Amino acid sequence: MRRLLGILLLLSILALPVLVVVSRGAAPARPQVALIEITGFLEDAAGESLWSGTSTGARDVVDHLRTAQENPRFAAVVLRINSPGGSPAAAQEIYGAVRRTRDAGKPVVVSMGDAALSAAYYAAAAADAIVANPGTLTGSLGAVVELILYGGLLERYGVTAEIIASGPYKDVGNPFRPLEPREREWLQGLVNELLDQFVADVAAGRRMEVEAVRRLADGRAFTGRQALEVGLIDRLGGFEDAVALAAQLAGLEGRPNVVPLRKSRSFYDRLLNTAGAYLGRALAWPAAVRLLDDRAEGRSLYWLPVDLPGGWPSRPRLRLAFPLPAGG
Amino acid sequence: MQTHVHSERRGDLVLVLDVLAQPAKAFRYLSRHSHIGLALLVYVLSHLPASLAPPWLPGGGSIGAATPALAAVARDIVANLAELLVGALLLHVAATIVGGRNGYGKILQAEAFSALPLLLTAPFAALAHLIGAPALFGVPLVAAVAWSVGLTVIGIRETYRFTTGRALLAFGLTVGFLLIIYVAFVLAFGLFMLPG
Numbered sequence: 001m002r003r004l005l006g007i008l009l010l011l012s013i014l015a016l017p018v019l020v021v022v023s024r025g026a027a028p029a030r031p032q033v034a035l036i037e038i039t040g041f042l043e044d045a046a047g048e049s050l051w052s053g054t055s056t057g058a059r060d061v062v063d064h065l066r067t068a069q070e071n072p073r074f075a076a077v078v079l080r081i082n083s084p085g086g087s088p089a090a091a092q093e094i095y096g097a098v099r100r101t102r103d104a105g106k107p108v109v110v111s112m113g114d115a116a117l118s119a120a121y122y123a124a125a126a127a128d129a130i131v132a133n134p135g136t137l138t139g140s141l142g143a144v145v146e147l148i149l150y151g152g153l154l155e156r157y158g159v160t161a162e163i164i165a166s167g168p169y170k171d172v173g174n175p176f177r178p179l180e181p182r183e184r185e186w187l188q189g190l191v192n193e194l195l196d197q198f199v200a201d202v203a204a205g206r207r208m209e210v211e212a213v214r215r216l217a218d219g220r221a222f223t224g225r226q227a228l229e230v231g232l233i234d235r236l237g238g239f240e241d242a243v244a245l246a247a248q249l250a251g252l253e254g255r256p257n258v259v260p261l262r263k264s265r266s267f268y269d270r271l272l273n274t275a276g277a278y279l280g281r282a283l284a285w286p287a288a289v290r291l292l293d294d295r296a297e298g299r300s301l302y303w304l305p306v307d308l309p310g311g312w313p314s315r316p317r318l319r320l321a322f323p324l325p326a327g328g
Numbered sequence: 329m330q331t332h333v334h335s336e337r338r339g340d341l342v343l344v345l346d347v348l349a350q351p352a353k354a355f356r357y358l359s360r361h362s363h364i365g366l367a368l369l370v371y372v373l374s375h376l377p378a379s380l381a382p383p384w385l386p387g388g389g390s391i392g393a394a395t396p397a398l399a400a401v402a403r404d405i406v407a408n409l410a411e412l413l414v415g416a417l418l419l420h421v422a423a424t425i426v427g428g429r430n431g432y433g434k435i436l437q438a439e440a441f442s443a444l445p446l447l448l449t450a451p452f453a454a455l456a457h458l459i460g461a462p463a464l465f466g467v468p469l470v471a472a473v474a475w476s477v478g479l480t481v482i483g484i485r486e487t488y489r490f491t492t493g494r495a496l497l498a499f500g501l502t503v504g505f506l507l508i509i510y511v512a513f514v515l516a517f518g519l520f521m522l523p524g
Binding site: 018 | 341457
């Protein structure tokens with residue numbers, strides 16, 4: 001027993017430098033396909049706080065794409081997307097990283113799950129091929145800014161706001177007052193500019209005419225089948241079909257090993273993010289208006305979760321607490 | 329006639345093998361002798377397989393083609409040593425509460441040696457990477473962690489010279505304390521910091 005343990009110990013110590021070498025990709029082995037997942041809201045950095053819903057950080061995706069690009073073990077990349085959209089800048093980061101991976105000679109195939117809308121589609125547009133199920137929701141090309149103006153509501157309860165700004169456009173979107181026509185025009189210009197960028201990049205990535213893409217960029221979503229008809233995707237199929245296509249484009253025979261690339265987190269990070277996020281949601285994300293009775297004073301308080309644009313409904317950024325008149 | 333019994337100082341290799349093959353005897357010896365340097369070396373080496381394993385293996389580290397290996401490993405070593413120091417301190421407090429008597433240094437080295445099974449996963453990590461079978465590393469890793477926990481409990485028992493039950497209690501108190509800290513943190517964060 002001691003001898004066996006001694007041999008195993010010796011092997012383990014000898015294996016350490018071998019591990020350094022193989023981890024750096026210097027020892028090529030059977031080619032594999034890297035799987036990178038984009039799930040939930042797309043933003044620059046995945047939420048680390050307890051209040052984050054499911055989201056994917058563009059920085060993580062870019063890191064994984066670089067790993068797949070530089071490591072000779074990976075012959076191709078499958079990007080699995082299940083996202084309602086998110087930040088245009090985050091999408092552009094991923095779009096650029098996908099282009100670089102393709103330029104390095106590694107095919108990138110996108111596999112769409114339930115949905116790949118808006119910024120998620122933007123990120124996918126740079127891939128060699130896009131595969132979606134007939135029932136996948138995709139498209140929704142465009143940009144949107146939503147402002148919730150509750151100045152009138154607060155005024156009813158005697159709450160006012162004074163804003164001192166350094167310029168005429170500094171407090172655009174101030175929730176305490178309506179938008180002025182010039183502000184509305186300026187925001188519209190912003191949104192139009194984002195749309196132009198979106199359309200140009202999709203046209204370049206999909207090798208389509210800009211005007212053809214613009215005709216599709218009225219904000220509507222498409223099913224997978226409709227998206228195939230208008231040229232937004234390349235093939236109908238599921239995840240396995242996307243893997244097979246990636247292997248085919250990489251010149252691999254048979255079904256390759258699919259290796260998920262995930263951000264390595266310490267045990268404490270995982271514990272905090274997973275359990276803490278559940279607890280945080282239970283405390284802070286009511287599914288509906290929640291009533292707190294203040295029986296002693298005969299008043300009722302309402303907590304109203306207010307959703308800001310661009311994310312799942314479960315990401316309230318603001319709460320309003322206001323008393324109702326007695327008896328209300 | 330007085331008979332003096334001297335317990336001989338053991339060689340490093342013998343001690344390391346004894347931790348794996350005869351843990352009770354080894355930890356009993358460690359409760360009276362200091363091998364802190366060897367203990368820290370063993371601890372650092374034991375965590376290297378996880379640090380060096382490619383990120384796509386379960387429990388893998390942060391080394392990839394785009395990550396400087398030395399920086400990532402150095403960062404992990406510092407973090408692991410910090411965890412060891414804090415973990416041993418908490419164990420020492422818990423064991424003292426339960427009635428144990430010994431020095432912090434002794435439980436520190438015991439806990440460090442308890443990590444030894446993790447070192448044995450290195451060949452599995454290399455093999456898993458070479459043949460593309462993540463489970464080949466994942467399963468031994470789980471077994472090594474379980475073995476390590478077992479050694480920790482034995483280490484506590486022999487260091488503080490009490491029963492296995494008390495050792496388990498001390499271990500449980502430490503884990504429970506960490507959980508309480510965690511829940512308190514989450515609740516404090518939840519109650520006093522609104523999302524914005």
